[in-house]
Amino acid sequence: MRSIRVGLIGWGTVGCGVIQVLRENEADIRNRLGVPLELRRVADLDIDRPRPVSVPRDLLTNRIDDILNDPDIDIVVELIGGLDAAREVIRRAIDSGKHVVTANKALLAHSGNELFRVAAERGRAIGFEASVAGGIPLIKALREGLAGNRIQTIFGILNGTANYILTRMAEGGLSFEDALGEAQQMGYAEANPALDVEGIDTAHKLAIASALSFGTPIRFDEVYTEGISHIDPDDIQFGEEFGYSLKLLAIARHMDGRIETRVHPTLIPRHHVLASVKGAYNAVHVQGNAVGNIMLYGMGAGMMPTGSAVVGDLIDLARDILGSTPGRVPALAFQPDRLAEIAIKPIADVSTCYYFRFSALDQPGVLSKVSGILGKFHISIAAVIQKGRRKASSVPIVMLTHEALESNVRAALAEIDQLDIVTAPTQIIRIENQETNNFF
Structure with a gap:
């Protein structure tokens, strides 16, 4: 069988990583696939700027259409980033019968549902391992290993x-x-x-x-x-x-x-x-x-780790092409008609532990006023650090709480920050520990 041919759009940092991985590991990739994974064309608006990884001149083009309209290219790699232009590239690649690999997490976060649906309808697949956690194979772990x-x-x-x-x-x-x-x-x-x-x-x-x-x-x-x-x-x-x-x-x-x-x-x-x-x-x-x-x-992130993830997707898609099984693994791990609109819990309904840093005047009764308001909203104090003393100036009071409801915390802090003894908005940081999460 002929080689699996790849068109790369976007010759930036990640694009250089993809090219380098394909070159350095060419023999291993061919042994894993049984056929060559061939870089057929590289497109970028600026093909004259020096890069850390060079490309033969005859492979370069500044016309995306030279890749999208080439019937011999099996897989298009989109690495231009952004939203509208990248979305158009992926849609056109799919419409022309090509599979796609992308590292574009912003695009998938905004338009992934649409793109995955269109790809499935056309019998094509989108690989996106590099979109989350760079070189860490998290997507594959979630879709297949787990x-x-x-x-x-x-x-x-x-x-x-x-x-x-x-x-x-x-x-x-x-x-x-x-x-x-x-x-x-x-x-x-x-x-x-x-x-x-x-x-x-x-x-x-x-x-x-x-x-x-x-x-x-x-x-x-x-x-x-x-x-x-x-x-x-x-x-x-x-x-x-x-x-x-x-x-x-x-x-x-x-x-x-x-x-x-x-x-x-x-x-x-x-x-x-x-x-x-x-x-x-x-x-x-x-x-x-x-x-x-x-x-x-x-x-x-980085040139080589992200390039590794992109090439991993290329190998996966090449195997599906060779086995005539495109879309073997659903894009979002579950069959499209089994995806559920599960309710998202608003942050106001989340319960966790909290860190507060109050800026308060250094005078008697401050701690009791603050703790009284917290108690009013069912927020229990776990630990306190109070720094002082500075006459006629504010000092930090730092508290950790037991698990509390976010809406109660917001209401309590709104009242505390209105006290004349509090000189700046309260700093709030959430805590994950044994009380809130069995990982700890």
Whole structure:
């Protein structure tokens, strides 16, 4: 049989990784498939700019149509990013009878349901391993390795930029701004880092992973999302005094007929394995009713790890082409007509433990006023650190709570922040520990 031919659209960092993996591992890939996996064409708007991985001139084009209209190309790899243009590329590739591989988590979070439906109707498949957790094979684990399980919980660190920033704030005592600047110098953060530091990138990935886990359509708009730009080094230090580390976590649970999907800074016990995940690394915990608790760990981004995930999808699709079994594994793990519109639990209905840092005047009766309001809203205090004394100035009062309802917490803090003894809005960070999660 002839080779399986690939057209690559987007010759950027990940595109270079894909080309490098195909070259370095060409013999192994051919031995696994039985036929060559051939890079037929590479398209990019700028084909003259130097890259870390070169491409023969006769393979290059600045016309996407040279790939989409080539009847010999079996699989199109979309690596241009963004929403509208990438969506059009994927739709046209599918309409022209080609399978697709993409690393575009934002596109799938917004339009994945539509694209998967169209692909299935055309008898084509979309590979998207690289869209979540970079080189970590999380998608394959959820779709295939754990197919015999009812997934109960998935949570972890899904953004290397945010994790690097929080690591530097914790270990170097840096402010958020200084840690972000360092991440940008290191190449971990973009010039406009909002998608990473505001939790949006993580929410894209969680929306995809939770759909795969729980058999429901992708619903990015219903993921509660909160970033790390408001985090102060003092909060990291106080958390450490209580025995916690701070991470930006993606959390999804299927409990009592509803799903929690939330992304926010989270304090986790310092002894938990996720607390040791530092720098730009990712890690994901999955709990299945049969397998129990497992964790996947590795580089969540980068040229070669992400290139590895894309090539893994290429090999999977090539095997399906060779076996005439496209769409053998449903895109979202469950058969399309069995996906369920499971209710998403609003953040107001979530119960967890909390960290509060109040800024209050240093005078008698402050603690009793604050604790009285918390008690009024059924919020029980687990631990307190009170710093002082500073006459005529505010001091931090730090509290940890037992499990409480988010709506009660919001109501209590709204009342506390109106007290004349409170000088700034209360800082709030959620906590995951043994009281709220049996992983800890």
